[in-house]
Amino acid sequence: MQFFSTDFPLKTGTAQLDILSECVNWVTDSPHTKFAQEDLAQYVEQKDFKVSIKGESIDFEWVADTEYTISSFIYSKSDRNYKWVTVVNFLVLNHTDEVWVNIKTYCNSISAAAVVPPIKKPVLIIRLIDRFGGGRDGAITLSHEAFDLGQSDLDVASKLILGDCDNRLPIVYLSRSHNDYLPVIPQRLARKLCGLAHVFVEPNRQFSQALRPLVKSRNVYGGVIGVYWPNDGGVKTYRRTSEMSTAKDFEDVIFLDVSELLSKRIPLRRCTREAVVETKNRIAIDELKKRGSADLNEYSELFDQDLKAKEDEIETLKSEVSRLQGVSKRLRAQTPIQGGIRLSTGDEDDFFTNEIIGVVLDGLLDYRTRVHEGSRRQHIIDALITQNVIERESASIASKLKETLRGYREMTQKVRSKLQELGFEISEDSKHCRLLYQGDERYTFTLPKTGSDNRGGLNAGSDMIKSFL
Template identity: 45%
Template sequence: MTINVSFPLSSSTSSKEVFQECINWILDSPFTKFAQEDLRKLSNEEDFKYSSNQEVIEFSRAETQSFFVSSFRYTKHTDNTSWITEISTRTEPDQHWISVKASIVTSTASDATLEVKKPLIVMRLIDRFGGGHDGDIPITLTPITLDESALSLNIATAVINGDSSCTLPIVYISSNAASKHSIIPERLARKLCGMAHVVVEPSRTFSYTLRREVGSRNVYGGVVGIYWPKGSGVTIFRRGYKEVKVFEQEIFTTICEALSLLIPAKESPNKFSNVLKYA
């Protein structure tokens, strides 16, 4: 499985800051053998390729008066496997888009299952610099927790009706009869940051009120629903007797699979010659 994540970062973040955070992410990894003094010499001022001890960093960039694009690619080789993470950026006036792609390449056939995990760099970038806005919804590490107000009811109605202007899916967590949730919203929101928004219903009473507003199309009773952008449907998850982490993983996997087929909101800048040609 390939993991693709594309999200807006705070527009005040510079390309140099993103580059440096990518370096810090590698140096903080327990699996790297790169020396700190070597990576600290690297800069995003020019293209380069740097390798040592089966690890490779490749960086490419292009710039015009109106925007800056870059590609930071980190590869960790083992005997038969390469773990690849590419962080692409596109900076324009008042916009800073990040695209992260993680994949695994093997050189031999095997029945072993290798899991591609969401790169920690996604959470690090959002945590340090703050997310931008996906339409009318901010990119954050925390869930959107509704209350009993009219504003919250309007937000929930927009989610269910597909009236939000966001491009990422929205995970709606309903309340059961005891006004509890079948999942840990804060943990799920961190797991899905940059990939989906998490909205948490306050109570079963709220659910009944919402039901009248949306023609009974809302999930309820502790059920979790993924509402896809532009009203393109809902995917429903019932926990049953599953452990909560297993339940979370089902939701995460479904979103990963959907995003792997999605064209990023801002095209990943891998072909710099074309970017400059049509700028």
């Protein structure tokens, strides 16, 4: 079974019947439904209903007490191979008019031979947010647009990263590379993740450096994307690799990962179909007590229904416990208990993946040649080298730099573009080109505008590799 689930707030004051109306419109606007608008218009009112047509059905229930109103809209569609079900639960808090929506979609295979297709994000999510607007998720207002942080928003960014915004949805933080490049298109990613996460974009690399001491180095940087999960759920980092040929490929990786993790999370306690049944039963039992009913059958039937709702809730909680055990296991695996080490990098950040640890390992390899054979130091160094096998991006960068400068004669547009891709900013004076590496003034190199011989470019490349890599 394929499964998708998320919950999100709508604008405060959004009416229950308006949400129901949009759910009905979503069904009838589909080119794959047999339901017509006139068939369902009569049901958009405050009462339960069930309606079906060949291969399709809609089941709506709602309940209200003094604190909240809960509604549950279930649409299912079957064909020869699959049964698709979308459940839309919406909760209105009566005293504040806050509104939360939980949307679940799943697909079951009817035919044993059928392969269940992947679940897509329901279009209904963006329809609801577009029509009614996003609500308050703690200190954040839900939006289908990315939030651009300004230079004065360091306090905001630190609260987002440290989990001080009381939000339920995760924070997707887009850091800038050393030339202020972003590996995704922020607005497209934000719309893709609308209803699943909040997307924030830092303004520049300097902002990242200023933010670092405020969050005890918990912020991602250098073009890395971090997904910060609320309630100290940790952070997961994403780097664009060579397998992701386009920004959209990278965005899809993040979307699928966030979707999977959200779908394993327990929904809001009262924003479920089980909560509708449980509240109805509680109200009915209270009514029987007020009437002084002694009919055991009435009580028995209601208690059975209530027990079933409780059992369903227990199964949901078991699933959440299982998910949290998996998260805990991963965190334990990352945390040294005994014999692990942590090194502070001070003011230095990675310019590329595994740069700093690569330098440390290179230093260990060099030092190993100078320790006594069979000594304790040699054994420790061997263990560190063996247990820390990393991908060496520096070798790839060095190879590309040599190839770019091989036979260099002049600063053509092609050479300029390739150098910029490798992290160089290029400025020109009358006779030379000044190369600034990763925006750091400590690392500059001068190239002539025109090369004097075939070896000049390779020699320059070798010098740059020694200085920068």
